[in-house]
Amino acid sequence: MTLPKVSICIPAYQAPDLLRRALQSIFVQSYENYEVIITDDSSNNSIQDIIKEFETDSRLKYYRNSERKGSPNNWNEAVKYATGEYIKLLHHDDWLSEKDSLYKFVKMLDDNPNADFAFCSSAAYGPDEKLLFVHRPSKKQLSQLLKNPDYLFPENFVGAPSATIYRKRTNLKFDSRTKWVVDIDLYISLLRKNKTFVYCQEPLICIMTGSADQVTALCENDRTVQLFEWLYLFNKLNQGRIPHFRHIKFVWSLLTKYRVKSTSDIINVGLLPPYSKVMYALLLLRRLVPFS
Numbered sequence: 243m244t245l246p247k248v249s250i251c252i253p254a255y256q257a258p259d260l261l262r263r264a265l266q267s268i269f270v271q272s273y274e275n276y277e278v279i280i281t282d283d284s285s286n287n288s289i290q291d292i293i294k295e296f297e298t299d300s301r302l303k304y305y306r307n308s309e310r311k312g313s314p315n316n317w318n319e320a321v322k323y324a325t326g327e328y329i330k331l332l333h334h335d336d337w338l339s340e341k342d343s344l345y346k347f348v349k350m351l352d353d354n355p356n357a358d359f360a361f362c363s364s365a366a367y368g369p370d371e372k373l374l375f376v377h378r379p380s381k382k383q384l385s386q387l388l389k390n391p392d393y394l395f396p397e398n399f400v401g402a403p404s405a406t407i408y409r410k411r412t413n414l415k416f417d418s419r420t421k422w423v424v425d426i427d428l429y430i431s432l433l434r435k436n437k438t439f440v441y442c443q444e445p446l447i448c449i450m451t452g453s454a455d456q457v458t459a460l461c462e463n464d465r466t467v468q469l470f471e472w473l474y475l476f477n478k479l480n481q482g483r484i485p486h487f488r489h490i491k492f493v494w495s496l497l498t499k500y501r502v503k504s505t506s507d508i509i510n511v512g513l514l515p516p517y518s519k520v521m522y523a524l525l526l527l528r529r530l531v532p533f534s
Contacts, residue, residue, distance in 0.1 A: 246301070247275040248348055248407070249324030251331050253316040254280050258288040260335040260450070265296050267337035273345035276330075281320040282306045314416035314424045317403070321415070329410050335450040336404040339365060343446040347407045350440040359432045360440035361406040366451045374452075376445050377401050384441060391433030392479060396472065396492045398426045404447050408432055422461040422471045430479065469500055470511040477518050485520050493521070497528050504529060 250268060254261050261280075268278055278301055282289045293304045303323065311319055321329055328351055330344070338344060350360035363378040379387075379399040386393040387400075394400065403425050414431050416424050433439060461467045476485070476493050502508065505515065505525060517525075 246277040246326040248277075248328040248330050248344070249321075249326035249410070250276055250278045250344075251317070251320035251324055251329060252278065252280045252334055253283065253313070253320045253331075254289045254334040255283040255316070256286070256288055257334060258292040261289060262292050262295070264332060264334055264337045265292070265302075267339075268332075268344070269296065269299060270341055271338065271344040272341050273348055275348075276301060276344065277324075277326060278302045279320050279323045280304045281311075281316050281323070283310050283312070283316045285310065313421045315418050318415045318418070321410075324410060327410060328407055330407045331403040332447075333402065333404050333449075336402065337448050339445055339448045346442060346444065346446055350442060351407060351409065354438070354440045356436075357438040357440050358409045358412050358436045359406065359429070359438075360408070360442070361400050362442040362444060362446040364401050364405045365445040365448045367448055368452045369450070377405075377449075378443060379441070387433070387439070388437065390486070391430045391437060392486055392489070394426050394430050394433075395475065395479060395486075395489055396426075398429075400425070400429050402447075402449050403428075404449055412436075419474060420471050422467050423475045427475055427478070465500055466511045469496065469502070469508070470513050472496055473508060473513050473517075473521070477513075477521060480518050480520060485518075490520065490524070493524060494528075497524060502528060 252261070252264060265278070280289070280293065280303070282305065290304070290306065293302070296302050305319070305323060307316065307319065317331065328348060330347060347360065347362070351357060363376055365376050366374045368374050383393070383399045400406065412432055412435060414428060417427050420427055473493065473496070476489060480489065502525070508525070
C-alpha cells in the first residue's frame with residue numbers, strides 16, 4: 243500500500259460546523275496525496291455526525307478518544323496515527339485559504355530537503371468571519387530566527403500550529419505540561435535540531451481568533467498558567483545555557499507583574515525545583531527590589 247505524502251492531523255473538540263468548514267477546505271485541494279486524521283475529544287456525537295458527510299473518502303480516518311485528553315495531548319494523539327512523511331496540523335476551527343494551499347505547504351519541504359520545518363503567514367478572522375489582520379513575521383524576526391531558534395521566546399511570530407508543516411522523522415511531540423507556550427516550545431525544539439526552515443509569505447491558512455472558548459482566551463489572563471508555563475519553558479530552554487538577555491528581561495517583567503518574591507510563589511503555581519541558576523538569581527534579586 244502506498245503511504246500518503248502528508249498527514250493532515252485535526253484534533254477535534256465539539257464545534258461541528260467549524261470542523262465541517264475545515265474538512266471542506268481540505269477536500270477541494272488540488273494536491274491529493276494526503277490523509278486526514280481526526281481524533282475526537284468530544285463527549286457527544288456532534289463530530290461523529292459530521293464525519294458521516296465525508297466518510298465516502300477513504301483518506302479520512304476518524305478516532306474517538308475513550309476519555310478526553312485535552313490540549314495538547316489530543317494533538318499528539320492525532321500525530322500518533324499519522325503515516326505520512328509530513329505532518330500538517332490543522333486545528334478544527336482553522337481552514338486552508340485556497341485550493342493550492344496544501345500543494346504549497348508540501349512544495350516548501352519537497353523543494354528544500356535540508357529543512358524539516360516550514361511555515362506561512364496566516365489570515366486571522368474574528369468569530370463574525372471578518373478579516374482582522376494577516377499575521378506575518380518581519381524580516382528582522384526571520385533573520386534572528388535563522389541565527390538562533392531561541393529568539394522565539396517570548397514572542398511567537400511563527401504563528402499557530404495550523405500555519406506549519408514538518409517532517410515526521412523529527413519524532414517530536416507537543417509537551418503535555420503546557421498549553422499556552424506549547425507551540426513555541428515545539429518550534430524551538432524542531433529548530434534546535436535543524437536550524438534550516440522555509441517560510442512562505444502567502445497566508446495559506448485562515449485562523450479563527452477571539453473566540454471565548456479557545457485555549458488562548460482561557461489562558462492569557464490566568465496567573466497560574468502564565469507563571470507556570472513561561473517559567474517552565476525558561477528553565478527548559480536554559481538548563482546549562484547562558485540565557486539571552488531578552489529571556490531574562492521577560493522573566494523579570496513576569497516576576498514583577500505577578501509580584502513573585504520567593505520560590506514558594508513559584509511552587510504554588512506548580513513549578514517545582516530545581517530551577518536554573520539564573521532563575522534562582524532572579525528570585526533572589528526580586529526579594530531585594532521593592533515592587534513598583
